[in-house]
Amino acid sequence: MADVEIKKLTKSFGTVEVIPEMDLVIPDGSFTVLVGPSGCGKSTLLRMIAGLELQTSGDLSIGGVDVRGRDPSDRGIAMVFQSYALYPHMTVRENISFALRLAKADPAEIEARVQNAADILQLTPLLDRRPKQLSGGQRQRVAIGRAIVRNPEVFLFDEPLSNLDAALRVQMRVEIMELHERLKTTMVYVTHDQVEAMTMADRIVVLNEGRIEQVGSPLELYDTPQTAFVAGFIGSPKMNFVRGDIPERLGGDLLGVRPEHMTLGEGDTGWTARIHLLEQLGSDTFAHVDSEVGPLIVRCHREVAELVGRDLRVAAKPGMLHLFKDGRRTDAPETL
Amino acid sequence: MKPAEKLFAYVVATVFIVFLVAPVVWLLSTSFKGQLDIFAKPPVLIGDFTLENYREVLTDRRFMGSFLNSVIISSLTVVFSMLLALPAAYGLSRLRSPAKIPLLSWVLLVRAAPGMIYVIPYFMVFNEIGLIDTRLGLVLINTVFTAPLAIWILISFFDGIPYEIEEAARVDGATRFQAFTKVAIPMAAPGIASAAILVFIFSWNEFLFALTLTRFEAKTAAIAILNYMGYAGTEWGKIAAAGILILLPVAIFAIGIRKYFVQTAAGGVKG
Structure with missing residues (x-):
């Protein structure tokens, strides 16, 4: 178990600066998710922790040890790749034991550790198969098994579920969370999927254009996004944004309200609106509304279907406003 | 593929194979022939079968x-x-x-x-x-x-x-x-x-x-x-x-x- 400490870290590829300067501490035993859109530098950051990319400048330590110049295998990390990256010419057993065999570990210990990993991941019946004989989920489990046997201080996951179908993704999400519960090892997990980040993390690091936008627990990020980017990135459906006169009157330039913090009905207060599309999810109904302040999404009860085509009013619930100025959070009033 | 196209493809493939394989077939046939059959006119594909050529080469x-x-x-x-x-x-x-x-x-x-x-x-x-x-x-x-x-x-x-x-x-x-x-x-x-x-x-x-x-x-x-x-x-x-x-x-x-x-x-x- 170890923390990961990053100080004044930068990374450039040629003249392209991918990570301008970053400070970050990933606490010991945490499940930290690095999340952000494509090209935000999250994978590059993970690969620098792994030692697969070298930092341009700055310090990186794992468990208090400066790992600059150390090989990936000498950093106490194990990594699970998006593409699984299994060795196709080896059986599951050989894949999982590869690191131990390279390290010339005692054969009895290798067998014991492979068996332990296989038990945890329910891979025992598959140990003598080759990767091409496995399903996507099984392959990813083998990749995780390969990481487990090394008893790493830090697990690194690079979008490990992106190649799986939706149902399997949910299942593997739970399995990885259970693994973290069981091992209590520091895990750093990269994803572009904010739902994965929200459900799995105890700490989320939101990255954008190589900079950290905000670090916090999933609910902190959801409830008090510190930047307009985080407000727009975390949450599904996205936060509604209103620009123009209304936020300016309040002292900002962008007003945000989450879909569940809006009401839609036939009252007298609020902005005039009309439903132009309904998304029925069973548990929720999302009304896509054309309002006088622009398009909005409102979470409603399914009975709202009766209101389609009528002139309605949409309003924000008191105390649920997010106000931003120059992209940063600023104090918002209770009501409009 | 239309029948005409198919026919064309077969004809081209056959001509190609004949050009490639015919010399090999002739070589194989010659290797099992005696001197007289080799120069027979008109040429014969299979003459009096003999392993003499192979015996001589393999013992050379x-x-x-x-x-x-x-x-x-x-x-x-x-x-x-x-x-x-x-x-x-x-x-x-x-x-x-x-x-x-x-x-x-x-x-x-x-x-x-x-x-x-x-x-x-x-x-x-x-x-x-x-x-x-x-x-x-x-x-x-x-x-x-x-x-x-x-x-x-x-x-x-x-x-x-x-x-x-x-x-x-x-x-x-x-x-x-x-x-x-x-x-x-x-x-x-x-x-x-x-x-x-x-x-x-x-x-x-x-x-x-x-x-x-x-x-x-x-x-x-x-x-x-x-x-x-x-x-x-x-x-x-x-x-x-x-x-x-x-x-x-x-x-x-x-x-x-x-x-x-x-x-x-x-x-x-x-x-």
Whole structure:
């Protein structure tokens, strides 16, 4: 178990600066998710922790040890790749034991550790198969098994579920969370999927254009996004944004309200609106509304279907406003 | 495909096969004929069946010595070419430099140049260092021509190995060299087999250098056939039998190639 400490870290590829300067501490035993859109530098950051990319400048330590110049295998990390990256010419057993065999570990210990990993991941019946004989989920489990046997201080996951179908993704999400519960090892997990980040993390690091936008627990990020980017990135459906006169009157330039913090009905207060599309999810109904302040999404009860085509009013619930100025959070009033 | 198109395709394929196979069939037929049948007019495809040509060729120590030379020279050429081409192809495949394309072009240029321009310089150098009429000499010069061929075949196979698999190996504690030997080489096995077979066939069929750089000791089978074209006349039956014997390993390898071209790298990464 170890923390990961990053100080004044930068990374450039040629003249392209991918990570301008970053400070970050990933606490010991945490499940930290690095999340952000494509090209935000999250994978590059993970690969620098792994030692697969070298930092341009700055310090990186794992468990208090400066790992600059150390090989990936000498950093106490194990990594699970998006593409699984299994060795196709080896059986599951050989894949999982590869690191131990390279390290010339005692054969009895290798067998014991492979068996332990296989038990945890329910891979025992598959140990003598080759990767091409496995399903996507099984392959990813083998990749995780390969990481487990090394008893790493830090697990690194690079979008490990992106190649799986939706149902399997949910299942593997739970399995990885259970693994973290069981091992209590520091895990750093990269994803572009904010739902994965929200459900799995105890700490989320939101990255954008190589900079950290905000670090916090999933609910902190959801409830008090510190930047307009985080407000727009975390949450599904996205936060509604209103620009123009209304936020300016309040002292900002962008007003945000989450879909569940809006009401839609036939009252007298609020902005005039009309439903132009309904998304029925069973548990929720999302009304896509054309309002006088622009398009909005409102979470409603399914009975709202009766209101389609009528002139309605949409309003924000008191105390649920997010106000931003120059992209940063600023104090918002209770009501409009 | 319309019936007319199908017919056209069959006709073209048949003509092509006849052109390719007819000489081989004629060679095979001649090898089992006596001298009289060989020159019979009109020609006969199957004459009085005889194994005499094979018996004479197989008991001809000079020819069989050359046959053994061919086996040794071709096998060693495969070993030398692979020792050079494997690291070279891997290195070029993984090279992230603008020099990659020019380097590859140079590799190809060596292979594309006509062999004739190399004959005189090699002859002179080999003469100085005592490599004329040695197996090693032929192995070396064959390697010069086959290594680029092997590099080009192998590069595409190494290119097909996802970089992430080697990174996984490095995270697992493999050195660059171990990632090469324990991961990249086994994954490129079908390519290595194909390249080895093509190198063998090239070396086996090589004629120009074997003719100019050998005399007695290192003569290969392809050249030894010429012994049957003497002042007293050409021994067509023996030439045919020897030709078939020379063709045999190539035919076996050609059949072998097909199964090695099956891609075995599937399953390691999401395809």
